[in-house]
Amino acid sequence: MGKDIQNESLIIVSEIMTSVDPIIKKLIEKKFEKQEEFIPGKSVISLIKPSFGPDEILESLDSLLTTNVTMGIKVKKFEKLFSKYLKSNFASMVNSGSSANLVALSALTNPEFSQKLKKQSEVITPAVTWATTVFPINNVNLKPKFVDIDLENFCMKTDDLDDAVSSNTSLLLPVHLLGNVCDMSKIKEVSTKKDLLIMEDCCEAHGAEFKGQKVGTIGDIASFSFFLSHHITTIEGGMVVTNNESLYELSKAIRAFGWIRDLKHKDELTKKYPKVDPRFMFTNTGYNLRPTEIQGAFGIHQIKKLxxxxxxxxxxxxxxxxxxxxxxxxxxxxxxxxxxxxxxxxxxxxxxxxxxxxxxxxxxxxxxxxxxxxxxxxxxxxxxxxxxxxxxxxxxxxxxxxxxxxxxxxxxxxxxxxxxxxxxxxxxxxxxxxxxxxxx
Ligand SMILES: Cc1ncc(COP(=O)(O)O)c(C=O)c1O
Missing domain, CATH: 3.90.1150.10 (Aspartate Aminotransferase, domain 1)
Structure with missing residues (x-):
């Protein structure tokens, strides 16, 4: 019975979508079809122009009409498309780039991470960056150590990176600022020599490459932002990207209350703690930094335009x-x-x-x-x-x-x-x- 009602409701949504689709599509397309003509001295040379249009709006409308608005299949689809684009193994979407930084750093310092960073150890990061590259470092009980930038690309200077590293350094956190790419050869070299992990802040560098490899896949973990002014947008939004399965599993737990729902080993955990209802089982610490399905709806269309x-x-x-x-x-x-x-x-x-x-x-x-x-x-x-x-x-x-x-x-x-x-x-x-x- 319940299933029948659900099916009926889906049919109604589908009918609404097919009947409103052409009308709304036309209206929306009309709104977006003409790029304003540029008149020198009269038109504003703006810092941003929203990059979404009919595709994103109709996809969001579909989510609203089905009432599937919390993190679900569209977020998952965007995560898959984004990791495929970067050629990374894993991606977990969050509600902002700032949250992506917080989740990534929380994963790197989590007790369940085998290479867990030591409390109060130093994170080398550039002095010129965004505020929420810096704040989450302190939030997870680490200490930023600021290094200078190169004015020809606004990325961290690497010629004396070796000297910046102390016995208390645990992480290199390069920021690919303004879409420019840090010297990842040198950063990798120092990380290998000094046994340090690398986290890349790619919030301004979607699709940028170093020696043909997309940034965000070179270090151990990375963050992206999909705020309105960035290369592609989900209005607000972010992504944690990694090739390390353990960091991926931790990111999913930290993003959503520390619960087990999205974890690969949730069945094992359910068996391990038989007295706890698996629907509300928390095996780690976490926040609520989940994106909505509307953000996923935007993402699956935006990525095609990047x-x-x-x-x-x-x-x-x-x-x-x-x-x-x-x-x-x-x-x-x-x-x-x-x-x-x-x-x-x-x-x-x-x-x-x-x-x-x-x-x-x-x-x-x-x-x-x-x-x-x-x-x-x-x-x-x-x-x-x-x-x-x-x-x-x-x-x-x-x-x-x-x-x-x-x-x-x-x-x-x-x-x-x-x-x-x-x-x-x-x-x-x-x-x-x-x-x-x-x-x-
Ligand atoms: C380098 C950098 N890191 C982190 C962020 C935070 O991203 P968000 O605004 O999505 O929280 C930004 C935002 O522009 C950024 O430029």
Missing amino acids: DKFIKIRNENRRYCTKRFLQYEDYFIITKEDPRTKSVDFCYPLTIKKKSPFSRESLLKYLQKKKIETRPIMSGNFLEQPAIKYISHAKHGKLDNSKLAMKNSFFFGNHHEIGRKECEYVVDVIAQFIERKLWKK
Whole structure:
């Protein structure tokens, strides 16, 4: 009887979907079909443009109508598609990139992980990153040790990485910032030599590669973010990726209360604890960081678009860089390491110390010309007020991080920015420089 009602309800949903589908699809397609025409000086060069459309909306609507809205088959399908895309063994979706970092670090420090990181040991990570690369390190009782960045890719400097490692270091946590790729050869070399684990923060680097291998599959565990402004989006969302089955099993438990429901060995655990109802059995510690099925619905369509989006971002960057090279006296320009494939989260620039203009004056000018800008994430995290709450260490003077805090910025580079928009931005910056030089 129950099954009949369920089937009937599914038939109704299917009928609704087939009858509303063409109407809604048409309306939604109409809304999304036209990209606004770019008018120089009038249109805003935005930092982000949401990348979802009819496919994601209809898929979400289907989840709402079936009332299957909590983590289920669509999340699972997206996890499979994402790990296939990266060529990684396992992926578990969570509700944000920050949660992915928390879950990954919690797994690495979990008592059930055979290579569990020692309490209060050091995690080497760049001083320029996002706040929630840093906070979860303290949350799991580890200590960030900040190293400097390279201003040509905003990733952690690796030339003196050996020296940054102490006898109390347990983890290297490179961040592939702004879609650029860290020197994973050097990071692997140091990790092997000093017996350290590697966690990659790939929250800004979906699809980026080092020597043909996708980032997120090179270290022991990795995190991704699908926030609205990232290469692909699930509105909010994140993913923990690993080739290590033990870390995968722990990630699934930590993501959902520490319960056994999603675990491979749940039957064995059920037998081991016969007095506990397996439906509510908790064998580890955990949180509730699960995504919803709507996020899965977005993901399964977004992943198909990722390579197309990356291609647009790469083309934009190549064009801008070619033109900005004539202004190398004034700017440090990002350079792509030939061993890597960058995926261009945005277009960053650093004003050189000797330039005849300040970041403030340039950004004011850009704002007047309707070009949106932002600083490079947290800048030098040691200059953020929140650092007072973070037990930490640092290696070296962090001069580049300090300069990034003061003189770097980025403007938008995304799937809806093209040649005309890039031309406009470079022209405006060129115009600004000419004026400054002329006034001198
Ligand atoms: C490098 C990095 N790590 C972590 C995060 C956190 O991701 P989320 O915003 O999805 O929590 C971000 C967010 O942009 C990020 O850029």
